[in-house]
């Protein structure tokens with residue numbers, strides 16, 4: 001398909017994407033036709049390293065052979081099924097997932113998207129606790145359904161949508177590189193958490209229900225809460241009778257170097273977790289997982305959540321196959337190895353070209369925060385854009401993320417099956433792209449000086 005045809009379809013038949021948003025200007029980006037492993041190919045035959053794993057749904061690699069063969073086989077026997085009767089792939093997935101969940105998590109229900117699962121998790125927590133108010137991080141993101149998950153996606157600017165769900169409020173994100181209280185960890189003794197809960201108590205409109213957070217905040221700029229933070233948060237949440245919900249959409253099933261992102265901290269035991277993204281190996285399926293006690297209490301109080309396609313055999317079979325791939329191919333270990341290689345390479349790039357304020361993340365969820373000056377930490381939004389553009393020209397795709405108005409974090413999410421050679425190639429492209437951005441910056445400064 002040529003560019004003029006693409007433009008015609010976009011202009012005539014597509015609901016437009018807001019120009020200034022991260023999905024703006026789609027028509028001038030590559031149009032994809034094929035994908036395999038850690039690469040995608042566009043209509044012009046150019047192949048890119050996909051260091052965003054599609055929309056993070058391809059963390060097992062695109063078209064993983066085990067997933068493709070499972071989907072093909074299941075399609076031939078049963079593609080769609082009623083949810084008013086059980087089907088075998090659905091039962092198998094409940095058991096497969098239940099057996100890998102850290103206890104006391106054990107029970108699951110299936111939905112289609114990550115947003116669905118978080119919406120249902122909040123409903124479940126409300127029914128189980130009898131509470132209403134739900135807290136989330138001010139740099140968090142939990143979905144795009146029109147009421148609950150958007151309202152709790154504080155990093156997507158709640159002012160963009162008119163109706164905000166009642167009983168939703170933010171607490172400060174423990175963003176140590178840019179501490180909102182200008183303190184340093186660990187001497188801060190987690191004042192951000194203490195102050196946030198003092199404020200939350202004053203704001204609660206009734207009995208609180210839950211806190212929801214990502215073990216590593218992805219869209220907010222790959223922010224890793226400091227050691228001990230989640231345990232301290234749990235200690236605030238529990239005495240208030242609130243449920244702890246952890247959104248493992250981007251951190252679950254191997255991506256951070258452990259099976260679940262919350263397992264990096266000892267003593268953390270969430271009441272509910274949600275999984276989505278690569279859970280279906282590339283197909284859309286999500287799960288809400290909870291303890292038997294929470295599930296039973298919520299259901300006794302009227303909780304239910306479902307979708308027409310939530311128990312489709314083909315999606316459930318893909319879910320079981322994806323867990324098998326993660327476990328059998330030891331992808332959590334592979335993620336940890338990729339983390340090390342990427343962090344070493346990115347740190348070296350920072351030493352060579354400057355701009356790098358912070359290299360962070362876990363496993364294959366990595367962020368590089370760019371600043372114009374390491375002391376003032378001025379966000380280098382322009383350089384981030386220039387590096388992303390140049391890297392795309394050289395054959396590497398990744399996204400820019402950040403908190404609030406900053407878009408200065410290069411976010412890398414390579415598939416867990418990415419080879420060392422592919423990681424090295426990505427690092428070489430980044431090295432060139434940083435050099436290019438630094439040159440462009442020097443020329444621009446010389447131009448300004450000459451004026």
Ligand SMILES: Cc1ncc(COP(=O)(O)O)c(C=O)c1O
Nearest residue numbers: 113114115141142143247249250
């Ligand atoms: C942490 C997190 N939770 C939930 C979602 C929403 O998932 P979905 O787009 O599948 O509804 C996202 C989307 O990127 C996410 O990053």
